[in-house]
Amino acid sequence: MKKLLNYIGLSGAIVLGMTACHKIDVPVTTQLIPEIFPQNSSQFVQAAGPAYMALRGGYSLEYHFMQSLSTDEGILPARGGNWYDNRNYIDLHFHSWTKDHPFSNSAWVYLSKAIGASNQALSILGKAMPDGNDKVMALAELKMVRAVSYFMFMDLFGNVPLDTVYGDYTARDKTPRTEVFKFIEAEVKGALPGLSNVVSTATYGRATKYTAFALLAKMYLNAEYYTGTPRYNDCVAYCDSVISSGKYSLEPIGTYLQMFYPTNGPSTKEFIFSIPYDPAAGTALNLNGYMYHARYDVPRSETGKFNLPFTPSAPRSTLPEYYANFNDANDVRNKQWLTGLQFMNDGTTPVTVTTTKKGYDQFYTGSDGNAPYTYQVELTPNIVLRQSVPLFDLGNDEIAWNIGYRNIKFYPDATSTSRNQNNDVPMFRYSDIILMKAEAILRGGNATLSQTPLSLVNSLRAVRTTSPALGSVNLDFIYAERCREFAWECWHRNDMIRFGKYEGAWGFKTNNETYRRIFPIPTVATTLNPALTPNPGY
């Protein structure tokens, strides 16, 4: 019995001892928690990284599609049902998009993410960094990432919600474009003093003072459209801030094309702010950017010519209306296009494809459809809906795949092992400053620094063409010059709207609804933020 009591006592003690043990917290020892990251200068750089990754995200994909395929610059028709993709591309061409349009949705998400990542990095570094110059500059640069993202957001969607505080989940309605404009303007001006004036590898891919000037110039050039108030003198002033800094110059004719090659980077003389792409860039959470132009633009028959590690499907081309601007045979910028009969890089060996008669032309009706057929690839300028007009379909044969002139400005990257390319993509280029200033003066701004629109344009043409200098210049010429200079650089929709050409007819498009100058607040946005109201017209 005594033994038994001992047992009771023992087991009771065990129970009590264990019952007292209710410590439930498990310390996190294998993750980056706020207490341990970021704490030092290299960690602060790393913590800013997500904002730059987010900015890289959709710039050359969704954003490019929105700015290019909605204009006469680019078209992406279906080929035998391929690339129809539920009207994703067609709606952009016809200006028939709805709030469910996939690219409107993904462009919205891209820019929201870039803004959100900037807010987040600002919050983290704002708390973690010790006060001082480093902090001022880091926060100023992040505010610029947010500002350029908001600029793109405003350019596409007009009225967007102003969310600037990380961790605040309150739903906000959109803010009118004029207010967004003011917000960006104030943000950029607020950031300016903290930004670096060094233009070098150290600041490449990050915002400098000149990025701020260029963004302000772009805003003021479009201010009349964005806000109803012309600001052409302000545009000229900020262009001058870039010009007189002497930090940039125009690439000579011999290196114009190389400016966009996979090898481009900090040594490029014209890049004021660019988005550095690297196919080897690590990726997670869909924050990586896709620089995929060769996939969309290089005909599959030229996989060998460009030594690509993959077979591109190449559905995208330009429209004859846009290509018509390339009317100067001496212009180096013509070389950014693949047109007509195709030759290998030696210039003489034809690019040939062996198929069948039926494979060459799906509408071939002869009985020898299976007979082999070899031909030299010839790209044709006109977009012909050979298979189906309502489905925007060229067909799925060799003829169809050779339809359309192709842009290879962002030259295919033979060194990549994937579809992703190493070409950095400029957002602001020095030649844009030159043409913006010329345009702003033509639109009523005052000439400064003894530069006239004509002198400015001729200074650019001197390094683009061997044709003689112009004797006069007007807005139409500026428009055409911008088409030549900025093809595939995400500016054409912005230019078309500013020049009043966005409601025109090109290709198969006849829609002229002016409310389509901005895209609808997409479904993905209203689902996540019920406070958002639709944009006018949608």
Added chain:
Amino acid sequence: MRLLCRSLPNGAGIHLLLLLLLSPLYMLAQSQEISGTVKDSTGRPMAGISVSIKGKNLVTVSKSDGKFNIPAQTGDVLVFSGIYLEDQEVLIGSKTNLDVTMRTSALTMGDVVVVGYGKSSRKNLTSAITTVKPEDLNRGAISDVGQLLQGKVPGLNITANGDPTKTAAVILRGASTLNSSQSPFYVIDNIPGADISAIAPDDIVSIDVLKDAAATAIYGNRAANGVIMITTKRGRKGPGQVTYSGYVGLEKVSNSLDVMDAGQLSGFLSGNGSSFSPNDDKGANTDWQKEIQRDNAFSHNHNLSFSGGSDHGSYSASINYFKKEGILLGSDLTRIIARLALEQYALNDKVKFSLNVSNSNTNANATPNRNVVLLQSVRYLPVSPVYNANGSYFENLTGTGYFNPLALINHAADNTKYNTLIGNFATQVKLPFGLTYDLSLSYQNNTSLHGEFYDSYYGKNYNTATFYNNPDPPLVHSILNFGSNGSALRNTYQNTNKILETFFTWNRKINDHSINAVLGYSWQENVVGDGFQSSTTNFPVDNVSYNNLALSNPYAIGSYRVNFGDPNIYYKTRLISDFARLNYNYKEKYLLQASVRRDGGSVFGSNDQWGYFPAVGVAWRMMEEDFMKNQNIFSDLKLRASYGVTGNSTGFSAYTAQLISGSLGTFYSNGAQVGAYGPTQAENLNLQWEKTKTANIGLDFTALHGLLSGTIEVYDKKTTGMIYTYDVDPILLPIGGIVANGGSMSNKGIELGLSATPVRTSNFTWTTSVNLAHNKNEITSLTNPLFPGGDSIRYTQPEGGGQTGSTLQIRKSGRPLGQFFTLDYAGKNATGVSQYYNASKGLTVSPAIGADYVYAGSPQPKLLVGWTNTLKYKNFDLNVFFRGVFGNKIFNATRADLFRPADAQRTNILADAAGESPADINAYKYSTRFIESGTYVRLDNATIGYNIDKLGNYVKRIRIYASVNNAFVITNYSGIDPEINQGGMSPGVDANNFYPKTRTFLFGVNVAL
């Protein structure tokens, strides 16, 4: 005379059978002769019933007229037992002539049921628990506990395909969470959360499925999906016994997709003025589905066990070897399980120590890129040969996403080795005043070692930028890259659980009042994902596969990045609980059970780590009422009602509630790619468990002298505060989502289980049991006050060509989980192009994703049926088991993607698409056209066995049997098989990922020595 009804623990029947067989060895003691007759519940005499005296080695058997004689003394207890019968005990008084009525245990009204932290007799239960005995488990070459139970338990929806390396999806009473964790909580031999792969089916003694909250709430925040208690063999007092059971199985594919053969496809093309490319058409007629399959897949299983015991201890041990080839080339599974269970009494039998150790070692080969292989095997053109003339694999890489499926298998390897060790040391102390103290210490260790290798052929041919994987829905496909000159991936992880559970039990009967009270404490710590992953590329040779990463030279491939795996894989969790349960009954007539568990979990937000999970159940055994004494229809009748709250704390990372940063990739900084680190997870200090409240009403009855018994359950299960990743506007939270509570789901249903013995003669019996379950699942809300983006989320994108952005399902309140949401097919227009209703009910050939979608049926079945028949004739027995699923829909995306008449010169199409015109460029579009009924009835198993009770002096019992699984299926479903996964977020979607279903022929033998 006093008649005591008592049930013996499971397995006692075999034990008594042994005693019976050994009876000639025993000497009869001198005492008065007791005689009498054993009858069945209809009054007919029963032969072969063993009669023994409790505590003595004395056994006899009733004769053909039911008569028996046995010498016994006053005070002895006679035990009458027989297979499928409840044991009857009779205390010997003055009477020497006894009539005993045996009752069938068909629906086990008299069994012992394993509940959490104790056992209970079935008749005193107030909760919904279904018990499945080993003889009722599914037969077949099965390694997975889920498949053993398929169709056997009303309310348990189990779906499995033919893949030996995958476990079945198990859902009890409808999904009650949007979380990944839908599977019931498994408790093996009282070890909570134990890994079921550690258990060999032959070692199982019983499986108890705890369904309502009164039963499960004792497992608190892990019990919301139901609890399945598995009990394995234990040694028993008596001479040692050795059993061997083994089988060999042969599997054949039961059905294939009917794609066109070379002749059909050529005919189709020429009929439509089209033709193959000469690059494809090599005059072959290849059946690609056959090429990737084995003609026959063999499996075999061997289980050797021995057990025995003395008065103060027992042992049981077994070893099991299982090998199963998958029907797809490259897939097989080998598993070895060793198990030891020891019990030892001490201190005058007041203390019992027990030690259980089980180790399961598995080697699984999966078909590399399985789902891509399956997709290619139906797309690849039959006119292309498998091999070129020079013996190399035929490929035509100019096509997009077009790869020789056999080359995919044979140029890669995918292997995983698992080891699960479970150890448990338990002490039970009998204390005075009816108190018992239990202490249980458990340790579980799972290790995995995974290797993948894609040889140089992959790098050379498949880095085409169009090599997408084909993940099971709802995952969206992504591009795969296979490095250069071979790429390898290896990972190894270890999970450990340490569990301490301790409780007091007080069992007291005071006059008519019986009380059983349990008070306990549980502490558990889990470490998950302790290990690492690495990958590399650029090998000089292909032969070494993934076994020698050191031979590679990844540095020569500038763009190559090592894949270190999931950054959140390691975590540590702690669960601490206090629990109490009270069972009270008055005269075994009015029964009450109340329990509460206070659970703490480290995985929750710091504001909400502790919660209470109460449950209460009442039952009324009407049988005991006076007014029932005069009827003779029912021999037992019980009405039950219960209500309780359970939770779900699994299915998400342990650090979900905390702000965690991780590596997001790299970005350009000062001339280099620098690592970018930022939040990968948002903070949610208020994250708490999901709560599932279940009300259950049940009726148990036994009628017609035990010839008919049954259970009816009606339940209403409501989950609130569902843990769900809410999409958040990325402008607020760039990672785009936060794990939070909110949203609710409802499951209401009715279950019926019936067992009957329509025929019983001395030579022939037929027992039959049927179970039916109906469940209605509905997501009742998907909102969180802060995060409105939970509702109306379209998902499941199979990404067939030209269908970018098309989704099949929608998460929406008021709709069931998995609700189909797609285009509304409206036949073909005048030019033969498929058209659809648009949002304004007009017709369109270019419908819009989302805007033109309609609700189009639910993948949730309306009725699940299992029907078992056992026929015994002398030494033969025949078991026939049908299983049926009714009223569900399947989205046959596989069929849609093979409806491409316009692409038929490049990819194969279904024979069914022969009537389609190539002009119909919409033919393949996911729409209501491809939603089909998933109703089916399957003859799941038929087994014929022959039993020999004694063979010579050494063999006690032999059973030989032959079995066929999946003998036939009756269905209108046009895919390979209508048994499409019902688990997860994308139930009922057939998306080019179906592992072929097989028909198995099995020959087995069980021997007891």
